Amino acid sequence: MELHWEDVAGHETQKLQLRTMLREHRLPHALLLSGPAGVGKKKLGHVLAAALLCEADDAPCGHCASCRAMASGSHPDYLEVLPERTGKNTAVIRIDAIRSMQVEASRYPILAKQRVVLIDDADCMNEAAENSLLKTLEEPEGAVTFLLITGARSSLLDTIVSRCMPLSFGTVPEDAMVEVLAGRGLATAEARELASLADGSIGRALALHEHEGLSRRDDALSFLVKLRQMDMPAVWQRSQAMGELDRETLSEWFLYLNMMLRDMLVLYEDGGSKLIYHKDIREQLLALLPSFPEPVIFSLLALVRETQRRLQTNVNLRLLMEGFHIRMRDVVNIRK
Known part of the structure; x- marks a missing residue:
């Protein structure tokens, strides 16, 4: 080439x-x-x-x-x-x-x-x-x-x-990303959706397209929806499953969760905001807001970012996931 x-x-x-x-x-x-x-x-x-x-x-x-x-x-x-x-x-x-x-x-x-x-x-x-x-x-x-x-x-x-x-280097402008993705044969609508989710990263947009990354995004959304009702057997089961994933997949999953929590904070300020990453699931995120007060979201974001940092070390993934799920569950349930 x-x-x-x-x-x-x-x-x-x-x-x-x-x-x-x-x-x-x-x-x-x-x-x-x-x-x-x-x-x-x-x-x-x-x-x-x-x-x-x-x-x-x-x-x-x-x-x-x-x-x-x-x-x-x-x-x-x-x-x-x-x-x-x-x-x-x-x-x-x-x-x-x-x-x-x-x-x-x-x-x-x-x-x-x-x-x-x-x-x-x-x-x-x-x-x-x-x-x-x-x-x-x-x-x-x-x-x-x-x-x-x-x-x-x-x-x-x-x-x-x-x-x-x-x-x-900064991030790539969304219009430039759409042009690149369209040049690879993607429909303009799909290219724009991927570009909005990729946070200025062409590599991430391509990974979403090639590896069905949206399924991980949807799993992160499902996790937030079910978090308050998650019992300990569900915590152990989910932690075991996630602990068997590779670090790249886990890092991508946590990136989506981080972006969703950030979107929820933006929606608190302006429910119709165009500044969110996940524009296609705005209504689902809005529906979550009554169950996630702003202080809770900030606490969850802190846990997510701490886990993202620890993923870059040689920590045991199963134990890391167990600690993450337990602490996330505690945050949302303590502050009901």
């Missing part, structure tokens, strides 16, 4: 900045692309890598040997480091992966004039891996550019951040 700047939806300021720096030959040896998940950071990183390796002035040209190699995913001078997961554990970039990359990156380029290393989810590096990468960023060997991609810039060592040129 050819790589072009125009293929990245939104982020016009960032694209212009990068293209200008490339044209003027003043791009630094390390860049840190940070922002929310699914907004196109890695895709822009791929385009930038193709431009750095391209032989043309207005890169990437899409036709030279380097561009063809990048399009086929076989460029010998492009390296990508990704987190690795074992079982249900959190994905990690370990020092072995960084050391292997360092050996490859230090070699003389084969096809282009330099090498490019893209480290995706750089915040997943463990301490040893970060310290090893820091030494390379301080004293890179050979002609190499590092592109670090992260959704959690604050999780990286300050010393790593300080040695990279920061490039921050």
